[in-house]
Amino acid sequence: MDGLDVSAVLYAPPEELYEFVTGMRGYSKYSPHLDEIRQYGDGSPGTDYEIVVSWWRLSYTSHTTVTGTDPPERVDWRTTEGLKARGYWGIEPLPNVEPPDDHDHATRVRLRIQFDPDTLGAVPLGGWTLDRLFDRIRPLVVSESERIVAGIAEDLEGERRDVAIEVHRGPESV
Numbered sequence: 001m002d003g004l005d006v007s008a009v010l011y012a013p014p015e016e017l018y019e020f021v022t023g024m025r026g027y028s029k030y031s032p033h034l035d036e037i038r039q040y041g042d043g044s045p046g047t048d049y050e051i052v053v054s055w056w057r058l059s060y061t062s063h064t065t066v067t068g069t070d071p072p073e074r075v076d077w078r079t080t081e082g083l084k085a086r087g088y089w090g091i092e093p094l095p096n097v098e099p100p101d102d103h104d105h106a107t108r109v110r111l112r113i114q115f116d117p118d119t120l121g122a123v124p125l126g127g128w129t130l131d132r133l134f135d136r137i138r139p140l141v142v143s144e145s146e147r148i149v150a151g152i153a154e155d156l157e158g159e160r161r162d163v164a165i166e167v168h169r170g171p172e173s174v
Contacts, residue, residue: 001060003087003113005112007109009097011106012097013105027148031144034052037051046062048064062083063080074091084116085114085115088110091109091110093105093106100173
């Protein structure tokens, strides 16, 4: 299994971040490449999500299900079709980090994804090789991740700001 592990610090209480992660409210407004998210359930185990992304002439729907929860600290998930992947959203209070004056909480939100690189063929690449496509979209992935997290920060914190994304581990197979 290969993986990706990224996090960011947001200034909101863990309970609010947990509700945001399980509800996926508003995600599609953060990026022009995130077309739609359909949610079937309340975010508890067994909730299914269809996440539709597109870029250029490529489009893909990720089918995931929630496999476990530990409110407000963790949401485990796995894919149910196509690319074989699993991971979690981790939510960790940071009591030793001083939030800005107008906020009471600092919380690290982490997204951990593990995937089987042998199943990447399930993602339609429009005739591109994975290496060539990844080289082309790498800057887009970084800028879109920053845009999405800045949008989340704006919704949760009340104002737009730059949010640093920390990459703890990147995929080795691409």
